Amino acid sequence: MNAITDTTPALAIEDLRKSFGKAEIIRGVNLRIGKGERHAVIGPNGAGKSTLFNLITGRFPPTSGKVSLHGKNLAGMAPFQINRMGLSRSFQITNIFPKMTVFENVRCSLLWSKGYRYSFWNLVSKSRDLTESADAILDQINLLNRRDLPAGVLSYAEQRALEIGITIAGGADLIMLDEPTAGMSHSETDYIVDLIRKVTEDKTLIMVEHDMGVVFGLADYISVLVYGEIIATGRPEEVRANPKVQEAYLGAALEAEH
Ligand SMILES: Nc1ncnc2c1ncn2[C@@H]1O[C@H](COP(=O)(O)OP(=O)(O)OP(=O)(O)O)[C@@H](O)[C@H]1O
Secondary structure, rough: OOOOOOHHHHHHEEEEEEEEEEEEEEEEEEEEOOOOOOOOEOOOOOOOHHHHHHHHHHOOOOOEEEEEEEOOOOOOHHHHHHOOOEEEEEEOOOOOOOEHHHHHHHHHHHHHHHOOOOOHHHHHHHHHHHHHHHHHHHOOOHHHOOOEEEHHHHHHHHHHHHHHHHHHHOOOEEEEEEOOOOOOOHHHHHHHHHHHHHHHOOOEEEEEOOOHHHHHHHOEEEEEEEEOEEEEEEOOOHHHHHHHHHHHHHHHHHHHOO
């Protein structure tokens, strides 16, 4: 029987809960994210967005509930196993090796994701393949002209672009970005948004983002997380018009933009 059909969501979350001690931080989240969708998770500080990311990626075990990637239950899997199944994430903080070159940062990520790291001879034989793949990614993220510089000398926006390159390097089809435009100027933000749009063509994207311009410009669907519960999911215009969302978050968040 072919259990996986085209209607299988890229990611399905069912009644997910997470407590730290007595505090229940994620309180019964249900979410289906379709293949190829760009989905933003928004909500006030402390709502549980990063915790939700950490549950999806296997960094934290849930207290109860279920997360499935392409129809496969992720229960008990380690982050690297989930990564090999096609899910790749970036972090809020920049996560690159500053002394390695830009090229080496991407190549290292390719090595890891392709599982070449255990065999030196395998590594040598795949070397040209890896170089070509790494250069193709550098081209995609507009960093080919910075290829041989130590990553630490790149501008902040370029470092975040490199981090996106590292995130997509393994060919994952579900990309999770945690605040990809945090701390950026307007022009840097526009640059990163264009880049995200380009590199996530034909992929599924889940992002946490506080900049409502980015969210409404990029997302096909938005979910609003407040105190560990999703109070609304829908198309951007539906979410924007939802009075519950206005009251709990969006009114204040949109005002803060102006
Ligand atoms: N490992 C942990 N142990 C205990 N409490 C935690 C842990 N991780 C997160 N929390 C708590 O869970 C709540 C949600 O935190 P989380 O970082 O998920 O929120 P967030 O929506 O991502 O916030 P922000 O927008 O500020 O990044 C916070 O009250 C936080 O203190």
